[in-house]
Structures are given as structure tokens and as C-alpha cells.
Amino acid sequence: MSIDSKSRQGWFSRIAHPGQFAAWTQPLLWPLVGITTVLFGVGLYFAFFNSPQDYQMGETVRIMYVHVPNAWLSQFVYVIMAVSALGTLVWRHPLADVSMKAAAPLGAVFTALALYTGALWGRPTWGTFWEWDGRMTSTLVLLLIYLGIIALWRAFDDQLRAARVIAVFTLVGAVNIPIIKFSVDWWSTLHQPASVFRAGGPTMPPSILIPLFLMFFAFTFLFLVLHLKAMHTEIRRRRAMGLERRAAGALA
Amino acid sequence: MMDLGPHAIFIIWAYVGVVVAVFALICAVRIDARRVARRLAALEAQGLRRRSDAP
Numbered sequence: 001m002s003i004d005s006k007s008r009q010g011w012f013s014r015i016a017h018p019g020q021f022a023a024w025t026q027p028l029l030w031p032l033v034g035i036t037t038v039l040f041g042v043g044l045y046f047a048f049f050n051s052p053q054d055y056q057m058g059e060t061v062r063i064m065y066v067h068v069p070n071a072w073l074s075q076f077v078y079v080i081m082a083v084s085a086l087g088t089l090v091w092r093h094p095l096a097d098v099s100m101k102a103a104a105p106l107g108a109v110f111t112a113l114a115l116y117t118g119a120l121w122g123r124p125t126w127g128t129f130w131e132w133d134g135r136m137t138s139t140l141v142l143l144l145i146y147l148g149i150i151a152l153w154r155a156f157d158d159q160l161r162a163a164r165v166i167a168v169f170t171l172v173g174a175v176n177i178p179i180i181k182f183s184v185d186w187w188s189t190l191h192q193p194a195s196v197f198r199a200g201g202p203t204m205p206p207s208i209l210i211p212l213f214l215m216f217f218a219f220t221f222l223f224l225v226l227h228l229k230a231m232h233t234e235i236r237r238r239r240a241m242g243l244e245r246r247a248a249g250a251l252a
Numbered sequence: 253m254m255d256l257g258p259h260a261i262f263i264i265w266a267y268v269g270v271v272v273a274v275f276a277l278i279c280a281v282r283i284d285a286r287r288v289a290r291r292l293a294a295l296e297a298q299g300l301r302r303r304s305d306a307p
Binding site for chain 2: 048049053058059060062063066067070105106109112113116117120121123124222226229230232233236237239240243244246247
């Protein structure tokens, strides 16, 4: 190993140490809150006052500006959890455990919102709130996986042991992500195929794409803020649990 | 007031639901953070320190 790679490893280990991570990311929180607020303000303005109605869906296209970002986050948060699960199993990094645990409730809420807004968009568009088709059913399965992971975290007293078990469960559950993504291609569904992130480029005009991307970034920054804050809390919770164990050990 | 058409109720409920859920999520994260901070402060007030904090 060269001197250079040793120093790089040292730098990475330093910033990824849970205590150090909390210290250097703490000053980022309020600027991120500011960016999120501005993005939501501008995004909502464009969504309601500076975008046309759709020629087929009419005004209900405005539901898309909250549905698509939540649907995107429902999968993105799970990918973050799956990458963290790899960090837990392969490198046994405590920050990976923290990231995995902090992300689960956020992913569950974004998934529930994707289903909720999808149902409200589906009723006027398709004539039904719900259909057991590939996209909707696989998204409901994703919500159940999130809830299962949250329940597992609460079931274990030993959080280190919990992290190993949940990391395996998370990686097994990750098989659902490509199923959600390709469900509209594999099966005949009510849900439309991809119209934003597709090989041939988006099928929408800029007047609809601009508010969609603004809301997409607003929700993504909201997740970043909440994930960071929840990670800081989890790092403190583990520190408190460590101190409680020390106190109990001193008494025994 | 802008006209949201015949399906206004679906649009309004979609946004109301998102606002309520996001607000509840932000509150839950902040309340949890405050509770844990108080718990940690109480432990440190008892003089408990991690080994790595020792001088």
C-alpha cells in the first residue's frame, strides 16, 4: 500500500467516523433547509400558476408534481438503504447501520404518499382509486418491506446484531426495486410507461417538465435534510445507549 | 382563486395529504432529536463520559 492510499484511507475513515460525520455535516443542515424551502416555494408556484393543464388529463396533471417525486424517493431511499446494507455487511461500518436505520421511516412515508397521490390521480384518470396491477402492487409490497424493516429495528435491543439481520433482509428486499421499475414494461398495466427518465428523453413539454423537476429536487433535498438530521439523532441515541451500558456496568 | 376544474377535490386532497404527512414527518424527526438530546444531556450531567472522551 502506498503512502498516498494510506493517507486517503485515513481521510475517509476520519470523515466517516460517526462522531466526526455528525460534526462536519451539522453546519450543512441549515443551508440545506434554505435550499429546500426555496425549491418548494418556486416549485409550488410553477406547479399551480406557471404550468398549463394537460391536453388529456386537464388540471389533474398537477397531482403529478407531488406523485412523481414521492414515487422516485420511495425507490431512491431504498437504494440508499441497500447500499448502506452493503456497508454494514462488507465493511461493518457503524455509519452504514445509522444511515440504514434513519432512512427507513422516511422511505415508508414517501412510499405511502406515492400510493396516496397515485390513488387520487387514478380516480379521475382511470376511473378507479386502486387496481392490483404490477406497478401499484409492487409499490404496496415496497411499503410493507419498509414497515417490516422498521418493526425489525424495534424488535432488537442489540442494535449491532439488528443491523446485520436487517442488512440481509434489506438486500433481499432490493429485488423489488427493478420489479417496480420494469413492471410497466413486463406486464400490461393501467400505469403509464416511463415518460420522464427514459432512453429517448422525456415525452413532456418543458412547461410541465420544469415544475416537475423543481418539485423533484425539492423533495430530494427534503429527504437529504431529514436523513441527515435523523442520522445525527441516531448517532446521539447510540452514544446515550453506550453511556447507559457503562453506567449499568459500573453499578453491577 | 385559480380554477382547478371538475376534479379539483382530488388535486386539493392530494396536496393537503402531502403537506400534512411531510409536516408530521418533520415534527417526528425534530421531536425524536430533542428527546435524544435531552436523554444524552441528562447522562452527561451525571458525569458519564465515553472512554474516547477521557482526557
